[in-house]
Amino acid sequence: xxxxxxxxxxxxxxxxxxxxxxxxxxxxxxxxxxxxxxxxxxxxxxxxxxxxxxxxxxxxxxxxxxxxxxxxxxxxxxxxxxxxxxxxxxxxxxxxxxxxxxxxxxxxxxxxx
Amino acid sequence: xxxxxxxxxxxxxxxxxxxxxxxxxxxxxxxxxxxxxxxxxxxxxxxxxxxxxxxxxxxxxxxxxxxxxxxxxxxxxxxxxxxxxxxxxxxxxxxxxxxxxxxxxxxxxxxxxxxxxxxxxxxxx
Numbered sequence: 001x002x003x004x005x006x007x008x009x010x011x012x013x014x015x016x017x018x019x020x021x022x023x024x025x026x027x028x029x030x031x032x033x034x035x036x037x038x039x040x041x042x043x044x045x046x047x048x049x050x051x052x053x054x055x056x057x058x059x060x061x062x063x064x065x066x067x068x069x070x071x072x073x074x075x076x077x078x079x080x081x082x083x084x085x086x087x088x089x090x091x092x093x094x095x096x097x098x099x100x101x102x103x104x105x106x107x108x109x110x111x112x113x
Numbered sequence: 114x115x116x117x118x119x120x121x122x123x124x125x126x127x128x129x130x131x132x133x134x135x136x137x138x139x140x141x142x143x144x145x146x147x148x149x150x151x152x153x154x155x156x157x158x159x160x161x162x163x164x165x166x167x168x169x170x171x172x173x174x175x176x177x178x179x180x181x182x183x184x185x186x187x188x189x190x191x192x193x194x195x196x197x198x199x200x201x202x203x204x205x206x207x208x209x210x211x212x213x214x215x216x217x218x219x220x221x222x223x224x225x226x227x228x229x230x231x232x233x234x235x236x237x238x
Contacts, residue, residue: 040224042158049208049228050158061226093158095224101174102148102222104158 002026002096006105012113019081021108023094028074031098038098041070041079043090044107050093054079086112115139117209117229124235130197133232135209142190143167146212146221149183149194152231153205161207163221164192172221199236206231 003026013019029038037057042050052061054070057077067082081088089112094105120134135147149161162173164183171183182195192209210225 042225049210049231050225051228052213052224052226055213055224055226095158097222097224100172100222102160104160106157 001101002029002099002103004094004096004103004105006092006094006108008108009106010109010111012111013081013084014113015086016083017113019084019088019110021079021092021094021110023072023077023079023105025075025077025096025098029096029098030074037073037077038096039070039072039077040095040097041068042093042095042104043088044093045090053092081110084110084112115211115227117211117227119207119209119229119232122233122235124237125199126238127200127236129199129236130195131199131234132193132195133207133209133234135192135194135229137190137192137211140211141215142185143187144215144217146216146223147183147185147192148210148212148222148225149192150208150210150225151205152208153202156205159205160222161194161196165216165221166192167216196234199234201236204234204236206233208232 005024007022039057041054044050058070069080091107116138118136143166148163164171166185180197185192209229211227212223213226
């Protein structure tokens, strides 16, 4: 099974500053035949289900603000929030859907400094 | 609008079974895989299994293989999760979640872009 590990576990960033969350998979999630990385990023606020932000490692879901971006390939991935807003306070999860079982990272809690 | 609406909270004794429902609307139910994901207090999201609503085929996490059954009723556009032999460690919020793309273009799993509101299952004597 593929194991997903995020860093850091928690992060405090000032409003308007950049936030960066890292995610590492225990094996490559790049499918070479289509050159796609099978990685999603989710935002979860208290009492709510997760919300998909990014899929294919870098494609923004419809309606997601463009301050959210994803990058990386193979085993190392990054979610970047370019200018932190108050409403971005949440826990963020990466997920691999390259193979069964799909698996999530342990989460990164993002707070305002 | 695409929606997944789950059944209400459950409280069960250890050793009992629970069945949670997830009613879909706003899309062709049989075209998209449906997954079940759980989240125990303070823990990461954990995939339980998925069903192809078109033909009823399922795939389960090895962790739950002998205790879980996922079914569907296509006439009601509803998927079900049944978990048996409950223990305290099964206390969690259970979510249904739909694949981003239809199964004809992306074999499951896919990213999960539609989620139910969650059903809290509490196992306690």
